[in-house]
Amino acid sequence: MTAAEVRYDVVIAGGGPAGCAAALAAARRNLAALLIEPQQSPCSRGCAGWIGPAGMRMCRELGVDAAAAGAADFAGVRLWGWDLAKPLDVKDSKLTGWVVEPSRLGAALLAAARSGGVQVLRGAVAGVQLGEDAVRVEVAADGRVGTRKAAGERLVTGRVLVIADGAGSATAQSANLPAAHGERGACAQVSLDRSEPGCGLDVVLGAGRDLKVATIAWHGRCALVTLMTQDSTLPAVAQLAEFLHVAAEKGVLPPAKRVAPVALPCLAGAALEIETHVGKRCLLVGDAGGFASAFSNDGIYPALRSGWLASQTVAEALAAPVLQDELAAFSATWRTELADYLRMPNTDLGLLLPMVFNNVQMARRLALAFLLGQAF
Numbered sequence: 001m002t003a004a005e006v007r008y009d010v011v012i013a014g015g016g017p018a019g020c021a022a023a024l025a026a027a028r029r030n031l032a033a034l035l036i037e038p039q040q041s042p043c044s045r046g047c048a049g050w051i052g053p054a055g056m057r058m059c060r061e062l063g064v065d066a067a068a069a070g071a072a073d074f075a076g077v078r079l080w081g082w083d084l085a086k087p088l089d090v091k092d093s094k095l096t097g098w099v100v101e102p103s104r105l106g107a108a109l110l111a112a113a114r115s116g117g118v119q120v121l122r123g124a125v126a127g128v129q130l131g132e133d134a135v136r137v138e139v140a141a142d143g144r145v146g147t148r149k150a151a152g153e154r155l156v157t158g159r160v161l162v163i164a165d166g167a168g169s170a171t172a173q174s175a176n177l178p179a180a181h182g183e184r185g186a187c188a189q190v191s192l193d194r195s196e197p198g199c200g201l202d203v204v205l206g207a208g209r210d211l212k213v214a215t216i217a218w219h220g221r222c223a224l225v226t227l228m229t230q231d232s233t234l235p236a237v238a239q240l241a242e243f244l245h246v247a248a249e250k251g252v253l254p255p256a257k258r259v260a261p262v263a264l265p266c267l268a269g270a271a272l273e274i275e276t277h278v279g280k281r282c283l284l285v286g287d288a289g290g291f292a293s294a295f296s297n298d299g300i301y302p303a304l305r306s307g308w309l310a311s312q313t314v315a316e317a318l319a320a321p322v323l324q325d326e327l328a329a330f331s332a333t334w335r336t337e338l339a340d341y342l343r344m345p346n347t348d349l350g351l352l353l354p355m356v357f358n359n360v361q362m363a364r365r366l367a368l369a370f371l372l373g374q375a376f
Contacts, residue, residue, distance in 0.1 A: 008119075009031035009314075011034045018291070023116075023118040029311065046292050047105060049215075053096055054341070058301060069108045071105070077203055090367040095368065126153065136156070137157070167265035179288045188235075189261060190261040192224075199218055201215065201216070206229075207353035210231040225240065226297065227239060237261040269294030269343055293342055302338055314327070
């Protein structure tokens, strides 16, 4: 180990929700944790401007309250068909959560990690060396991956590496793990300004052969609209643009003036299809591991929980006679807790949706399946 090299119990690549949860969980178990993040205020792809009750509880467990996250409480969900003809307001004591400002949520989680004793290194992972006794991580300062200036790089060493730096993670590829790339459909998002303040969550469901789900997170004078679609006839940004036009005509959304949707990776339960999230002294979590709901597209709660469970596994592995054997238990651990949340409901939505708007109980069950990830 060189003079410039620093050793940690766990190094976390990525300071989004999964990375911050992993880092805080490690620190609370008295592990020396280093969090590597190139951005000042990271934000997960998985943030569609809302968090359900499970994600809300995780944020509070991590020390992030509504005020810190720039959040407002919502109660109930408003359901729409794709034609936006008639809304259905669904109420239930379990249908609660936060609408959030994604950038403030990311900043709050990173601040909680710092205040919890986690060391944060500004930079991006430029390479990973998997050794028999440690993982060595090359870090390029300020995200300058590929530069070879001695002053702009440093080497850090951890007994375990948690990879949480997003879909298509180059860190995962460097560690010989199959990072999720977001190819299970398509997603797009746009933020609209509105004249009147408000708070709430609308869910728009398509009943065709290919699943379409749009969420509208109303937060103050902003409406964050996110589309997830399995329809490949048009790019997601074009489908969202069409949806915005219809929604503006019907008065559901304000006109999308001078704003254009942006494409996002679509993970949609990809974690369930990835062969392994465990490598040599490495674990794969958050967007990098495909942890996003196939139905609601929520990636915040799965990211937070996968990061938390990863550090729990790391702590047990570091105390075990054979570290790698204990790390392997992560696969069973996350599936036990998150598989139901990540997979589609056990019903044919195409057949179900036409009946939902005429049956209050079915609408309630559908809303609970969407927000809580429970079986329909």
